[in-house]
Amino acid sequence: MAMTYIDRIANQIRDALPPKDRPGEHAEELYRLYALLVLTTGEATTLENVHDAWSTWMTAHQPHHESIRPFRQLDAGTRNEDRPYLNAIRSIAATHRK
Secondary structure, eight states: OOOOHHHHHHHHHHHHSOGGGOOOTTHHHHHHHHHHHHHHTGGGOOHHHHHHHHHHHHHHHOTTOTTOSOGGGSOHHHHHTTHHHHHHHHHHHHHHOO
């Protein structure tokens, strides 16, 4: 099967993350959602955007996860768990606008 442009961006996001921050099962789906952020919000992507993408993904896998709630309801520590993904998304977005 040929790799799509979405999958190429998703792979770039995965590769930009430290191995310890890479999710395990079903991660391809999450990386594709993050690729969508690269294409739609790019370098303006926020932690809230990343959380919403993660929540969308997690809804399919663990619908009762305690962090599936609006970003503003999360404590600061939980909000910052999305920072490595935000950094990767913005970094890849910067290379795509050139």
